[in-house]
Amino acid sequence: xxxxxxxxxxxxxxxxxxAGFYNKFVKLSTxxxxxxxxxxxxxxxxxxxIPNLIETVKGYAAxxxxxxxxxxxxxxxxxxxxxxxxxxDAENMLSGALKSLFAVSESYPDLKANENFLELQRExxxxxxxxxxxxxxxxxxVRDLNIAVESFPSNIIANIFKFTKKDFFEFEEAAAREPVxxxx
Amino acid sequence: xxxxxxxxxxxxxxxxxxxxxxxxxxxVLIGWFFSLYYDSLTIIYVFFxxxxxxxxxxxxxxxxxxxxxxxxxxxxxxxxxxxxxxxENLCITAGLPMPKIYVIDESAPNAFAxxxxxxxxxxxxxxxxxDIMSDSELEAVMAHEMGHVQNxxxxxxxxxxxxxxAIGFLTDIVLRMMFYGGDRDKDNNSPWMMFIGLxxxxxxPIIAVxxxxxxxxxxxxxxxxxxxxxxxxxxxxxxxxxxxxxSGRPMKRQNGATAHLYISNPLKAGFLGKMFSTHPPIEDxxxxxxxxxxxx
Numbered sequence: 001x002x003x004x005x006x007x008x009x010x011x012x013x014x015x016x017x018x019a020g021f022y023n024k025f026v027k028l029s030t031x032x033x034x035x036x037x038x039x040x041x042x043x044x045x046x047x048x049x050i051p052n053l054i055e056t057v058k059g060y061a062a063x064x065x066x067x068x069x070x071x072x073x074x075x076x077x078x079x080x081x082x083x084x085x086x087x088x089d090a091e092n093m094l095s096g097a098l099k100s101l102f103a104v105s106e107s108y109p110d111l112k113a114n115e116n117f118l119e120l121q122r123e124x125x126x127x128x129x130x131x132x133x134x135x136x137x138x139x140x141x142v143r144d145l146n147i148a149v150e151s152f153p154s155n156i157i158a159n160i161f162k163f164t165k166k167d168f169f170e171f172e173e174a175a176a177r178e179p180v181x182x183x184x
Numbered sequence: 185x186x187x188x189x190x191x192x193x194x195x196x197x198x199x200x201x202x203x204x205x206x207x208x209x210x211x212v213l214i215g216w217f218f219s220l221y222y223d224s225l226t227i228i229y230v231f232f233x234x235x236x237x238x239x240x241x242x243x244x245x246x247x248x249x250x251x252x253x254x255x256x257x258x259x260x261x262x263x264x265x266x267x268x269x270x271x272e273n274l275c276i277t278a279g280l281p282m283p284k285i286y287v288i289d290e291s292a293p294n295a296f297a298x299x300x301x302x303x304x305x306x307x308x309x310x311x312x313x314x315d316i317m318s319d320s321e322l323e324a325v326m327a328h329e330m331g332h333v334q335n336x337x338x339x340x341x342x343x344x345x346x347x348x349x350a351i352g353f354l355t356d357i358v359l360r361m362m363f364y365g366g367d368r369d370k371d372n373n374s375p376w377m378m379f380i381g382l383x384x385x386x387x388x389p390i391i392a393v394x395x396x397x398x399x400x401x402x403x404x405x406x407x408x409x410x411x412x413x414x415x416x417x418x419x420x421x422x423x424x425x426x427x428x429x430x431s432g433r434p435m436k437r438q439n440g441a442t443a444h445l446y447i448s449n450p451l452k453a454g455f456l457g458k459m460f461s462t463h464p465p466i467e468d469x470x471x472x473x474x475x476x477x478x479x480x
Contacts, residue, residue, distance in 0.1 A: 031279075035279070038276060042276075122265075126269050129269070129273050130272070130273055130276055132273075133273040133274070133276035133277040134276045134277075136277045136416075137276055137277050137278065137279050141279075
């Protein structure tokens with residue numbers, strides 16, 4: 001076997017390896033992007049539910065305007081967030097504001113019996129669970145991408161083709177923040 | 185690790201092909217023996233065709249047969265809001281499409297998953313399961329079932345189900361024909377050939393069942409691990425398994441062919457039942473979960 005053949009084989013092998021890693025990065029970053037859009041869907045659903053919720057609560061507790069104000073502001077901030085980190089902070093604020101809204105509504109028995117209110121509360125809880133679920137999926141994908149970007153030898157290919165690490169979506173789980181009353 | 189679970193899914197897809205060709209081979213072997221015995225090549229072609237059809241049939245229709253056999257009914261979000269949203273969330277966490285949800289009216293707690301791929305998956309739970317499990321335990325059990333979906337176990341177990349029944353059926357026919365068949369010219373068959381053929385006929389169904397059991401047991405451990413991984417809560421799976429152990433009892437509609445699908449063994453346990461079980465003992469499953477708990 002001549003030296004040219006050996007060199008040719010090596011070149012082909014390296015080219016195949018580069019292509020393989022490149023495709024892996026395309027797959028991983030596409031998965032991460034898809035996962036982020038899943039989170040986005042759930043976040044939007046939550047933004048859409050909030051005005052309805054405020055309207056319903058207003059009907060029974062009109063003078064709690066400070067709380068409404070806080071929720072509306074937090075919602076606007078969350079909708080305008082740019083980076084992953086900003087988004088996480090804004091969503092935490094919004095969750096906190098919503099929690100105080102529900103705490104306020106505890107003192108209005110008529111409101112608590114309102115079908116519409118109960119339905120909205122159920123929808124919101126469901127949406128929050130789904131945000132957590134899609135956040136986990138996103139973080140799993142980001143972790144896989146980040147591991148590949150950092151480990152050798154795939155990091156070389158990542159550098160050449162500018163595949164970079166993505167931020168985790170760190171969103172405090174409701175349970176971890178403070179004890180929550182569990183209702184069944 | 186999820187990256188490993190992606191790989192499990194991929195390797196299971198290739199295993200499916202291995203399994204399907206393995207079973208096809210057994211069927212063709214039976215046909216080959218049959219054609220030697222009757223000295224006609226047509227029979228082997230018929231068997232080959234049968235093997236092919238059986239594979240295609242079990243790929244497309246086994247899930248429907250399973251649903252019929254178990255008496256499961258499809259439910260929607262309104263009827264079983266808790267169960268439905270819980271599975272929805274698990275699907276989002278694992279990045280899977282939403283399966284169809286079925287409920288079996290049965291007081292024995294149990295659950296299973298079936299379907300040929302994640303896009304055509306079905307998960308079923310008994311009403312008994314929904315009643316006795318807490319929210320996090322029910323989540324763990326459903327995550328175990330979604331683990332079967334994610335790892336393509338459902339396809340493997342579904343195809344095994346179809347093919348094991350087919351092999352049993354075929355060998356039965358051949359053996360009957362041998363014993364009760366009319367007289368024919370046997371001079372051109374060597375006794376060795378006959379002997380080997382007979383052994384193939386007897387062993388084929390046994391091998392098929394052993395393969396089914398071995399495949400099933402491994403998959404259970406893996407699905408437990410997947411459940412702990414998706415819910416980040418191995419303890420919920422452990423306590424669900426303990427509940428299944430204490431309040432688990434045989435189901436009303438027992439059927440050996442669908443046993444391997446369930447999360448806990450639906451059959452009455454006898455001595456042979458334990459030896460040829462489709463499920464590892466619950467104690468072992470709990471021990472493995474606890475061993476791996478710090479890895480999640």
